[in-house]
Amino acid sequence: xxxxxxxxxxxxxxxxxxxxxxxxxxxxxxxxxxxxxxxxxxxxxxxxxxxxxxxxxxxxxxxxxxxxxxxxxxxxxxxxxxxxxxxxxxxxxxxxxxxxxxxxxxxxxxxxxxxxxxxxxxxxxxxxxxxxxxxxxxxxxxxxxxxxxxxxxxxxxxxxxxxxxxxxxxxxxxxxxxxxxxxxxxxxxxxxxxxxxxxxxxxxxxxxxxxxxxxxxxxxxxxxxxxxxxxxxxxxxxxxxxxxxxxxxxxxxxxxxxxxxxxxxxxxxxxxxxxxxxxxxxxxxxxxxxxxxxxxx
Numbered sequence: 001x002x003x004x005x006x007x008x009x010x011x012x013x014x015x016x017x018x019x020x021x022x023x024x025x026x027x028x029x030x031x032x033x034x035x036x037x038x039x040x041x042x043x044x045x046x047x048x049x050x051x052x053x054x055x056x057x058x059x060x061x062x063x064x065x066x067x068x069x070x071x072x073x074x075x076x077x078x079x080x081x082x083x084x085x086x087x088x089x090x091x092x093x094x095x096x097x098x099x100x101x102x103x104x105x106x107x108x109x110x111x112x113x114x115x116x117x118x119x120x121x122x123x124x125x126x127x128x129x130x131x132x133x134x135x136x137x138x139x140x141x142x143x144x145x146x147x148x149x150x151x152x153x154x155x156x157x158x159x160x161x162x163x164x165x166x167x168x169x170x171x172x173x174x175x176x177x178x179x180x181x182x183x184x185x186x187x188x189x190x191x192x193x194x195x196x197x198x199x200x201x202x203x204x205x206x207x208x209x210x211x212x213x214x215x216x217x218x219x220x221x222x223x224x225x226x227x228x229x230x231x232x233x234x235x236x237x238x239x240x241x242x243x244x245x246x247x248x249x250x251x252x253x254x255x256x257x258x259x260x261x262x263x264x265x266x267x268x269x270x271x272x273x274x275x276x277x278x279x280x281x282x283x284x285x286x287x288x289x290x291x292x293x294x295x296x297x
Contacts, residue, residue, distance in 0.1 A: 100130025
């Protein structure tokens with residue numbers, strides 16, 4: 001076999017071909033490694049971007065919930081919908097003031113997820129108005145639904161419902177009505193590619209609604225039977241925000257009087273079922289447990 005160089009110091013043809021083959025093999029391996037690196041890097045960037053979009057969205061949602069529009073008699077509730085994957089609330093618009101009679105700059109905001117089981121999108125929608133009273137909330141339950149002036153896909157690759165799971169995006173403080181919601185917890189699972197490692201990332205956040213009006217608490221002292229009637233005292237009642245309350249007294253289903261204190265004289269003998277209901281300025285209701293009182297005129 002001839003040497004790589006001839007005696008005159010020149011490369012032989014065979015030697016040059018061998019060198020080219022070796023160089024091609026090394027170059028091919030290097031390009032293969034580089035190509036794999038580029039793919040991994042692209043997947044990493046995609047995963048980080050998906051996580052960042054969710055993080056930014058959750059932070060924005062938290063800020064808007066902190067600006068929850070405080071309920072008033074004409075706006076008794078600030079949370080309009082509190083479902084597992086659909087949250088609608090009224091918040092103060094930070095970019096006001098608005099024109100018209102909406103002096104408080106209140107707007108309605110919706111966050112919801114599409115129904116995809118493997119790669120859902122988190123949407124944000126807005127409804128604004130210039131009237132003193134808010135318009136009716138859009139009733140479309142689809143996500144994103146119609147009737148909203150502004151809508152934006154704010155995060156993607158949401159996998160809360162992946163692989164037969166049905167994990168809530170939003171959870172609340174175990175209440176039956178939106179007027180009693182005081183805490184909202186966000187729990188988002190994100191995965192840019194469910195077929196590859198690493199596994200899904202979980203991002204959570206929770207907030208106490210400091211501006212949410214809470215239901216008043218109705219309570220009254222044990223009724224005293226006197227010759228003048230049944231003496232009722234609702235001074236044990238309280239309102240979490242310290243607002244003034246209306247006191248309504250009932251005998252069974254019949255309203256018998258108003259006021260924090262009342263002397264009720266029934267017109268018939270027998271056991272009377274006394275109930276107290278209290279209302280705050282936003283008309284939220286608190287109901288005390290009924291008490292049976294025997295009465296003889």
